[in-house]
Amino acid sequence: MSYPEVPVPIHFYLWLGTLLFCIGIYGCLSRRNAIAILMSIELMFNACNIVLVAFCQRHGITYTLQAFSRAQDIESPVGQMYAIFVITIAAAEAAVGLALAIAAYRHFKSIDMDNINILKW
Amino acid sequence: MTIASVFQDVVAYVNWVLGPGQPQLVFWVLSAAVLVSAIGVVSSPNLMHAAMLLALCFVATAGVFVLLNAEFLAAVQVLVYAGGVVTLIVFAIMLSASITGKKAVTHNRQSITALGVSVMMALVMVAILFLNSSGQYVGPGRWWVTPARNDFPAESNVQLVGKSLMSTYTLAFWIASVILIIAMVGALIIANAEKKVPDEPAPGAEGGASEKRERREAE
Numbered sequence: 001m002s003y004p005e006v007p008v009p010i011h012f013y014l015w016l017g018t019l020l021f022c023i024g025i026y027g028c029l030s031r032r033n034a035i036a037i038l039m040s041i042e043l044m045f046n047a048c049n050i051v052l053v054a055f056c057q058r059h060g061i062t063y064t065l066q067a068f069s070r071a072q073d074i075e076s077p078v079g080q081m082y083a084i085f086v087i088t089i090a091a092a093e094a095a096v097g098l099a100l101a102i103a104a105y106r107h108f109k110s111i112d113m114d115n116i117n118i119l120k121w
Numbered sequence: 122m123t124i125a126s127v128f129q130d131v132v133a134y135v136n137w138v139l140g141p142g143q144p145q146l147v148f149w150v151l152s153a154a155v156l157v158s159a160i161g162v163v164s165s166p167n168l169m170h171a172a173m174l175l176a177l178c179f180v181a182t183a184g185v186f187v188l189l190n191a192e193f194l195a196a197v198q199v200l201v202y203a204g205g206v207v208t209l210i211v212f213a214i215m216l217s218a219s220i221t222g223k224k225a226v227t228h229n230r231q232s233i234t235a236l237g238v239s240v241m242m243a244l245v246m247v248a249i250l251f252l253n254s255s256g257q258y259v260g261p262g263r264w265w266v267t268p269a270r271n272d273f274p275a276e277s278n279v280q281l282v283g284k285s286l287m288s289t290y291t292l293a294f295w296i297a298s299v300i301l302i303i304a305m306v307g308a309l310i311i312a313n314a315e316k317k318v319p320d321e322p323a324p325g326a327e328g329g330a331s332e333k334r335e336r337r338e339a340e
Binding site for chain 1: 145148152155156159160162163164168171172175178179182185186188189190191193194197198201202205206209210212213214216217228229231232234235236238239240242243246247250251278281282284285286288289290293297300301303304305307308309311312314
């Protein structure tokens with residue numbers, strides 16, 4: 001009894017990213033707690049990273065000219081680089097967002113987003 | 122089918138599962154972990170459970186990255202997300218509210234609407250990804266128009282990423298570091314803005330600093 005070796009096709013990763021992103025959207029729209037909303041946003045970042053890295057693996061390395069010397073081509077996995085910068089910005093966003101949540105908690109004594117409505121018309 | 126043949130099949134299956142070169146089974150396990158823990162994150166009434174499930178989701182995503190030849194990104198994911206961001210979130214949960222044990226209403230009144238929006242978003246994304254211009258499901262065939270070029274070199278992924286981070290993406294790297302410093306200072310100032318509670322340590326400052334440290338370690 002032998003099983004064939006099957007590599008993972010890219011559309012599996014696209015399905016995974018789509019479903020994860022939509023779960024994140026649901027959480028972002030339906031949670032009341034600000035920290036829970038931040039967690040849902042992190043889920044959406046994760047979905048984007050999965051899709052970026054999947055396309056990177058699918059399309060391989062892109063060769064870009066070196067900016068100054070043009071002596072040699074630089075091979076770079078573009079999707080992985082984008083995912084790294086997404087992770088960087090997500091870390092900064094989490095730090096600032098949680099600081100904002102704590103500042104809002106000190107001011108309103110709750111971080112329930114239904115109660116923080118002073119900017120509503 | 123005798124007991125012996127069933128046993129042989131089970132042994133063959135276990136050998137197949139544990140043997141090398143089974144990326145698809147690994148993918149199914151990891152994606153099930155990602156999706157189930159993500160559903161737990163958005164639906165758990167206890168915020169601390171949600172944070173732990175978020176850590177599980179991040180670790181499983183790191184496994185997906187390993188499956189996609191992105192080892193450096195998997196390490197960064199574990200260090201920054203599962204190590205840094207989840208710790209930050211747990212600290213914020215513990216500092217902000219005493220939710221644990223109290224049966225609070227955690228979802229607002231728009232849950233049904235949010236579900237509808239999410240499902241419609243999923244339909245739109247699936248249509249963009251898997252349907253052709255006349256609305257027929259072409260599925261994965263759409264992504265097989267161009268042949269796969271998995272031409273990653275045999276050298277390590279860390280070397281590849283480091284070289285391109287230091288050559289092609291140098292400007293973006295500098296800007297990212299400046300953004301991290303600005304975010305750290307901003308988080309410190311925002312969380313320290315009110316001096317009503319002077320004996321309480323500033324949570325955002327420590328969070329920002331540890332975030333920066335995690336990021337440096339990851340880099």
